[in-house]
Amino acid sequence: MKRSTSSNVLGLAVIAISLAACGSGGADDVTVDPSVVIPIDTAVSVTNPDETTVASTPTTPSLLATLGAPVEGWNQPVDLVVWRSSETHVVERPGVVRRLNDDGTSGAILLDISDATKAEGERGLLGLAYSLDGAHAFVNYTDLVGSTIVARFDVRSDGTFDVDSRRQLLAIAQPYRNHNGGDLLVTPDGANLLVFTGDGGARGDPDRYALDPTSLLGKIIRLDPTADAPEPEIWSVxxxxxxxVSVDPATNRLWIADVGQNxxxxxxxVDLxxxxxxxxxxxxxxGKRPYNDxxxxxxxxxxxxxxxxEYEHEDGDCSVSGGTVVRNDDIAAVGDWYVFSDFCSGVVRALCMDGGNECGLVTLGKVPSSVGVLSDHTGRPWVLSLDGFVVPVISDR
Ligand SMILES: [Ca+2]
Structure with a gap:
């Protein structure tokens, strides 16, 4: 989907002239209604299919991106993580971590804990993060009774995990089968391991865990990534x-997609x-609607x-999958463009944010069963499909 200054202005100029031509009836007699002509240095708005606007000036936020060809051969990919700034690893929900090759194919197996978890419903191996030096890995999975486990492994210089080094850092009993959250990340300063938990499940937060300061459900939990027995500290509710979730390294902002109820x-x-x-x-x-008074x-x-x-459940949309800000030199982007998708509709969108203001929302295409859009070590976003393939976001030039 192209959104550029030149094409938008060109499109409007063509419309302006053809409208005038219809009114005058002859090429020799073309008069342009001044009210229709839009000076090139004036901000104009172009309505896109998502009913939002993209301002069009020479400094306009713009994105030249589209979806590439799907690459198959993956088994329920759900997370994609950069290791040592030089490699990208993908989490397969049944309990495996594999290297992502440059062409999107699956590479060597780095971890296999498929005997410790089970991929069913919203369960399985759900998240991965690395220490800044890449020497330690942190994983988030549901165990065989469905509890959330955060564990640490030593990582060898070739990227493989030392399974014997496994150390459990956190265990949270899950009252229901769904809403296990499962993401985690190490902040860019290396000082914090953040664990993202769901509200425990069922529907409507029946036991009111999410805002309960004594529960670890529905929270962002901070752990000391260097500690063997870290004390969980609730940072957000x-x-x-x-x-x-993802952190945009250019701004140090944390982006969180939170799945809604009905x-x-x-x-x-939020700034970290x-x-x-x-x-x-x-x-x-x-969202912004009162729910449990x-x-x-x-x-x-x-x-x-x-x-x-926020967007409503309509036209097939029903479950957001986050999301990464595009920071890749191949993809022409002016402004902060966050690419995300919806699991139910498969629609992949890019949201432009200028400070706290929305500056555009465009559709890039459709990926069935898309469970996330995350950036590799070159900053290229990949859309992950639970159906077993990955799709690169590429330049549309
Ligand atoms: Ca909210």
């Missing part, structure tokens, strides 16, 4: 089922430096983070 999906952005003490609202709110007081004790984007 109010998440329902955060599904794929009405709205949402995307949240401002994360501690925040609430993402659930289950006092679903009895939770409003709990939510008000925190700094509220409202979604930068």
């Amino acid at each position: 109010g998440l329902r089922n955060p599904w794929r 009405a709205v999906e949402e995307i949240n952005v 430096a401002d994360l501690k003490g925040t609430s993402f609202g659930w289950s006092a709110y679903e 009895d939770q409003l007081e709990r939510h008000s004790a925190y700094r509220s983070i409202e979604p930068v984007l």
Whole structure:
């Protein structure tokens, strides 16, 4: 999907002239209605299929990106993580981590814990993160009774995991089968391992865990990545089922896609430096809509983070899959473009944010059963499909 200054202005100029031509009836007699002509240095708005606008000036945010060819041969890929800034590894939900080759094919197996987890429903090996030096890996999976486990492994210089080095850092009992969250990341300063948990499941947060300060469900939990027995520290509350998170290294902002209940999906952005003490609202709110009134007081004790984007369950959309900001020299981008998808509709979209303001929303294509869009070590985003393939986001030039 192209969104560039030149094509937008050109399109408008053609429309302006043809309208004038229709009115005048002859090429020799073309007069251009000044009210239709839009000077090139004036901001104009172009409505796109998602009913949002893209401002069109020489400094306009723009994105020249599309979807490449799918690459098959994967088994339920759900996470994609950069190792040592030089390699990219992919998590397969049944319990395997493999290297991503440059062409998108699956490379060597680096970890296999398929005997410790089971991929069913929303369970399995769900997340992976590395220490900055790549010497340690942190994984998040559901064990054979469905509890959430965060464990650490030593990583050898060839990228393979030392399975005997496994150390369990955190275990959280899950009251229901769904909403296990499962993402984790190490902050760019290397000082924090953040674990993202869901509200424990069922529907509507029946036991009110998400804003309960005594529960580890529905939270962002900070662990000391260097500790053998880290004390969990709650940094944020109010998440329902955060599904794929990422940090934009250019801005140090954390992007969280949080799956909604029956009405709205949402995307949240927060500076990592401002994360501690925040609430993402659930289950006092679903998106910006009040949900459980009895939770409003709990939510008000925190700094509220409202979604930068919410979209309704319509036209097949029903479950957001985050999401990464495009930072790749091959893909022409002006501005901060966050690429994400919806698992139900498969639609892959890019959202432009300028500070706190939306500056565009475009559709790149469709990937069935898309469970995430994440950047490799070159900054290229890949769309992961639970159906067993990956799709690169490529230049549309
Ligand atoms: Ca929220």
